[in-house]
Amino acid sequence: MSDRMKKYVISLFLAALGVAGPACAQLTLTITQGVTAPIPIAVVPFSRAVPADGGLNVAQVIERDLQGSGRFKLMDRNDMINKPTSAAEVDAASWKQMRNDYVVVGRLTAQPDGQVRIDAELVNVLNGQRIFGPSSTAQPANLRGAAHRISDALFEKITGVKGAFSTRIAYVSVDGKPPTQRYELYVADADGANRKKVMSSPLPIMSPSWSPDGEWLAYVSFERRVSTVFVQHLKSAKKIAVSARAGINGAPSYSPDGKKLALTLSGSNGNLDIYLLDLASQQLTRLTDDQAIDTEAVFAPDGSTIYFTSDRSGNPQVYRLTLGSTERPRRVTFQGAYNARPRISPDGKQLALLTQIEGSYRIAVQDLVSGGVTVLSKGRQEESPSFAPNGAMLIFAGRQGSQGVLQTVSIDGQIAARLDADAGEVREPVWGPFLP
């Protein structure tokens, strides 16, 4: 059976397993596009620490992370004749013959304090050298996170780009059909696994925003029948209504120091404007004052520039204002009739936005220095872009048929993947920060 044929068969077998398997209602990641020359790498099953490791297949978590990045081609473990667990045991020549550039091996050991330690080693097959040995220790319940941290270290060593496998996403899930729908807010690992419900409601939930320390989510909830901005502490579930003013309370977005929220208020005259809310003092500062719809404000990483959507020129476009400045906001987008929902990359140089092009709504990235715009998605109805904290990927909401799904795309447009929920629709993804 040819190599390619083998992959089809394995995939179909796995697909069959997936259909027959338990419905634990997770997100499923599917690569839809990868680089043309993925790096061939083998991740050999790690030796176990029984029973402390709880049966978690650490090598498989690492495999999935690397494969999911779209930059690697993982060797099928069924083709592995030898299963070394240390670099010293690796016979580079035989792995080279199997067409691998790298081999990852590893061991799990139970620690006296009850934690489990993962020791991995990366071997350069082409020259037989051990490159480095990342390790990570965690409580058994958090072993998956430790495996993701190993993936981060491997990814960064090989590609030079900081890995974002051990980060989390938040998103909204909707079940049912109008007019009776149920809305839920979830947090999950960046690969869609391990999801945890943050809150649920028969009325809409919108616009989740991570605090910079990853401990809080701000969001809009209609549970009181009108829009209210809440912040919720994820570990304790403590929930605080930070803006329940008359009219609209919307589009909350944390400042880089975590102390303020940019948000949208309308007051009772229905005119949407941007405000700054100091979370400790509850002091409000008004940032825009005009007849247009001004909303979707976000901070740039510098903490003093805010980008937002405004239709003051007739159609939605993205504008920029500087805190403390008396200058009028400046328009930033000039291509196309509809540009909205700005998000700024971690390095402050790129603007992700929703743009209308040829009748479709797509995700684009604009270089804030040159002004050049690259359209990164291909569907008809996409929205809600969010940068990964390493700036290398974006997650956004798209469609698969009529179902809402989440999609990721690399900043150069070369790697794309999709996250489908097995039940209901998912939308409004937001990528969390690097965790300490």
Place this chain on the structure above:
Amino acid sequence: MKKFVPLALVIASLGLLAGCPSKPPEQPPPPPAQTTDTNAVDNSNATTDETATQGPSGELLSKRIVYFDFDSADIRGDSQSVVAAHARYLAGAPTQKVRLEGHADERGSREYNIGLGERRAQAVRRALLLQGVAEVQLTTVSYGEERPAVAGSDEQAYAANRRVEIVYLK
């Protein structure tokens, strides 16, 4: 310059490899914390609108939805008589309150669509005020694209979702 990889990678559905963890992935709801809100995780008490009431009957008065054209907050010609009928009724019943719920179709960005829904609700509010209804009788809320009346991504669904609903309150 995008190039596409062999189909093999396309089919590689990774979530299926993981299987489900042996422990349930979700934590049980935490005990109520010291918080300004109860029901931090679940809100199952708001499914029906306890504040709404049936309101008046009549050919025009039984119509509670005002429609709008794409990207517009101008009340459509064929909805003007509906608005006028409700204005007449409300002007003559000064203790009767209504809530004007504005909506947008699903295209474009969500928070901007909250703004469009609000604009539409405000347009109906202004029309009612002009026709003799008192301010105190009117409240507005916008749901943007979040509560469509009709599922779908065709022009029919869009047109049915660009609306303001007049909800009579108890």
